[in-house]
Amino acid sequence: MDRAPLPDFHPDQDLADQALELLRAAPDGLGEYLLIQQLRARRSTHLPHLALSDRLVLFRTHFLLFNALYRLRDRLWQERAGHLLIEPLCIRLLPYADGTQGVSQTDPLRDYYLDLRHLRETTPGDVDRLLESFWTRMHGGEEKQAALALFELDGEGGRLDLARIRQRYRELVSQHHPDRGGSTTRLQSINLAMEILRRYYR
Structure with missing residues (x-):
């Protein structure tokens, strides 16, 4: 029997919370492409719903997702609610471990994706x-x-x-x-x- 489609995300729900919902349902983690596909399937209004074959659309989709993931990682760590592993091939929600998974303040990747100028200025x-x-x-x-x-x-x-x-x-x-x-x-x-x-x- 076919599984019923999941309900659309609420349009006011932040992209970070949408990603968290999907990652909680995938304990082994998700690759970036699959996570994007799942967000789009549930009609996230925070990502462009245009063909990823367009290079600029692909860049902006990637940037918006990673901006949300780094914001989510910071929040989870501050709340001691978990640790988000962010790697190109696997994005995975892990348990919080006190004293071992603090957010680095000198992480160039984090700095890059949290600076929205890069999204606006990339042509x-x-x-x-x-x-x-x-x-x-x-x-x-x-x-x-x-x-x-x-x-x-x-x-x-x-x-x-x-x-x-x-x-x-x-x-x-x-x-x-x-x-x-x-x-x-x-x-x-x-x-x-x-x-x-x-x-x-x-």
């Missing part, structure tokens, strides 16, 4: 440039090599570890941060590369 041309080279290689199955090349670490071989990658990440964020005149699209590529490399160098 279709910016998104096109963002998707060139690095992102093209990443989606072609060469994500690790693409990320290492972006960090200019692809020649370090066996000497490479997570501590070195983090050091290089901090250098690049400092160099390309928009507050210092850098490019928001370049910063987003750097942030995504760090998420990729964290999966390979634990």
Whole structure:
């Protein structure tokens, strides 16, 4: 027997609360794409209901979701109500553990997504440039090599570890941060590369 469709979200419900409702129903977590699909299926009014094949629509949908997720993570931690794991391939609600999962105040990803200027100021041309080279290689199955090349670490071989990658990440964020005149699209590529490399160098 077919399951009855879930009711639409109330239009006044915040996107963070809508995501929390779906994540509570998925204890193993959800990938970003599936979470977006579920939000759209329940007619969330906070996301564009346009084709994700449009690159700017895809960027804005991604940005709005991650803005909501980082706001939700902050709130859950402050309320001691849980910890939200935010990774590109798995967004998962975990139990709160006192003293071990505090929200870092120097998290560049958090800073990026909580700054709505990046949503307003990113143009279709910016998104096109963002998707060139690095992102093209990443989606072609060469994500690790693409990320290492972006960090200019692809020649370090066996000497490479997570501590070195983090050091290089901090250098690049400092160099390309928009507050210092850098490019928001370049910063987003750097942030995504760090998420990729964290999966390979634990």
